[in-house]
Amino acid sequence: MSLKCLLVWLSLTLAVVPSAAADAAGTTVFAAASLKDALDEAARGFDAESGNRTTISYGASSSLARQIEHGAPADILVSADAEWIDYLEERKLIRAGSRVNLLSNRLVLVSPSAGAIGIRIEAGFPLARALGRDRLAMADPDHVPAGRYGRAALESLGVWTSVSGKIARSENVRAALALVARGEAPLGIVYSSDALAERRVRIVDEFPVSSHPRIVYAAALAAASRSAAAPGLLAFLRSPAARAIWVKHGFGVLD
């Protein structure tokens, strides 16, 4: 390859590598999968008001925290539990003082809307029998918040050991929701806001609030954030306009 070819190739390659300056133009939010519809709507509202360009990446809060730990260019993280924010805070990856508790949620047992399973959630309830040969869809109980809350609830109700071998673990809570909606799993554990977002599932029963740690969605600015609009967006998520959106989608708002 001649020098000229090499130079052309180099300049083309470098042209497609995003420059650091481009990062500051928009705002990138990493958010728990359960926030999908509500946060999309809230971000649209903020963008319309401010002219900002907000990009949102949804996933399991654990995966997102992990990605931020590895240098992913997030400006804001909204986690479905406080622990993954703690985890980043311990590693100095969160801007000091930016952390807020945003939302709360409820944990529910869902089935496909055509399903006939009726079961009351109480200590020792016959979940394993209701499942039979089938599986319980839930987010990975080892690290995904929805899975960890679900596991804690099942443990405190004394049924975890009988169903732990019958779980279809999914990467995030919305994937568990999809398994139930498609009828591949007869039962699943998701947030009540998820059940509201999917017509093909119905709520069988709600888990008692006392059966699991309080569900708290926490948000914070990433220490490495360079987006000028990010603090404004975080504030907007606590504004009355955003509050109406959260409530509409079935979330509780924390102050």
Place this chain on the structure above:
Amino acid sequence: MLPTPEELEVLALSLKVAFWSVLVSLPLAVAVAYLLARASFPGKTLFDAAVHLPLVLPPVVVGYFLLLAFGRRGPIGALLDDWFGVVMMFKWTGAALAAGVMGFPLMVRAVRLSFEAIDRKLEAAASTLGAGRLAVFATVTLPLALPGIFTGMLLSFARGLGEFGATITFVSNIPGETRTLPLAIYTYTQVPGGDEPALRLSLLAVALSLAALFVSEVMVRRATRRITGDDADGRH
């Protein structure tokens, strides 16, 4: 650094999934390869393309189609469940199906090439000596194609070990059932503190792939030696 019981479970499951995917798809792949190498029929080009489709489709598309077809409510999945009580969803058999489908074109390609490379005069000679078509196939064609069959089996096996997209889309990620090596590695990379196990499993994957390549090389050499008449001492 010995593997932990958890890692051994992942390893055993991956081998089981890849092994059965190869074993079950082998007869079908040989038949399809023979058809493509020897027969001519209308729509052959289309058939050829369809066989190769999993090679070029995004794996997640293959997984999604498998989910639609073999899921509990899919047309084939519902039939299998009603008639035989066989369920693929969330089962290692489903993972093997996904691996088999993804590896199928690789196996067919390798076997077909070796069918096409066979000197047809050898088969003709067997015929003139009184062997029937089936006997010719079993005693001349198939043994001569062995190196290609081994290569195809290895490629499909390796593809099965590495299969990720179709598997996670179709049968999700269940420890001990469908969490094969790549899914376990992926899971660890997603979990804080998962670097060490992810690295260990990755090294295991490297060792496994090297071993598979080595075994296949030895088998291909042996088969070639048998065919060309060279034995281990190099005599003819």
